Amino acid sequence: MFNENTPSIPDGLTHRQLAHLFDSAISEPSFHGNDSGEVEQLNDEIREWTLRSQNLLHHISKQADALGEQRSAQQLMALGSFRTHVMFALQALKASQI
Secondary structure, three states: OOOOOOOOOOOOOOHHHHHHHHHHOOOOOOOOOOOHHHHHHHHHHHHHHHHHHHHHHHHHHHOHHHHHHHOOHHHHHHHHHHHHHHHHHHHHHHHHOO
């Protein structure tokens, strides 16, 4: 599974080792948008997408029985997968805003 070139994962780190890793790590570039209007527009679109997605999930749950009668097993599995992906996307969005 692991080859010789794969770095091993240590069982533990001392505070000094962790501090050294932290100090030597490449910092991620932060977003410095010059146009705050574009950032605000994106934030508005994300809020709108969130509300629409939550509304869609609510309607899917509310109409579950009717949806089951009108679709094949394969269509229901696809709809369930879609629902799961929307839920994961909402969770990812929530985690990104922490």
